Amino acid sequence: MALPNNNEIIFALNAGNAPVFQEIYDHYSPAIFRNxxxxxxxxxxxEDLLQTVFVQLWENRSxxxxxxxxxxxxxxxxxxMTMGRIRKMARLQLRQLEENMLDMAETDETEHNTEIYLHKVRLLDKAINLLPARKKQAFELCKMEGKSYKEAAAVLNVSEDTVREYVKSAMSILRRYALQADISMYMLLAWIMC
Structure with a gap:
């Protein structure tokens, strides 16, 4: 059975016509669900979102x-609504990940946590090894060994500004790698490098 034209549908919905609403649901719900x-x-x-969309239509019909x-x-x-749900789920996953990282830092490491931590450290080490040689050296000196930019500049025989740029560029490369490889590695990188 064909649906009435758009103006007739709106008039019927404004009037609270439940059978027309059911026709709209039957007609559009498969395509909406697929999307x-x-x-x-x-x-x-x-399925929950599909129902919410049609509830919103009914509640806003006037x-x-x-x-x-x-x-x-x-x-x-x-x-x-779907994009909002996806963003909400992503925020929840990120919050859960942050809490897990905090729990790892605050509690005694269990064997499981140690394995996860070591996996992330191995990923980080792999990413560091992909850095260009000078950036890798500057990063390791400043971020891993705790040297100042001045001390690193003396070791590398470059200016402090050059070391600062090397480290900044290395951090940018590592963050991109971490986001592509494993979001939790990104959190580890932020936690280790702060």
Whole structure:
């Protein structure tokens, strides 16, 4: 059965017509679900978001006007809600990761924590070994051995400003590598290098 035209749908929704709302749900929910699931490939999360989108449509039906496309409203709302959920999940994962790093620092290291820590240190060591030679030397002298820029400059026979630039560039390269390799390594890098 074909849906009524957009103006008729809006009029029916404004009037609280539940059968028309059900028709809209039946017609659009498969496509909306596919779009959500492409961005957020978790069955339950996608189903929950789909229901939330249609609840929002029902709750905001009186605000719809004739110049709005119901289909456009559904697809736009579902996109923004999905992106919001993804950002929320990413923030939660990052917060969990930060808490885990703090727990590792505050508690006695268990065998499991030691393995995780050593894995991240190995990744960091691999990244450091990929640095250009002079940047690697400057980084190791300043960040690993705790030498000042002045002391490192004397060892490398360059100016302090050059050492500062080498270290800054090395940190930038390591951060990029860490973000690509393992987000938790990025947190370790921030924790070790502060």
């Amino acid at each position: 959500i699931f492409r961005l957020l490939p978790h069955q339950q999360e996608a 605000r719809l006007t004739g110049n709005q496309s119901v289909a456009g409203w559904l697809f736009t709302t579902s996109f923004y």
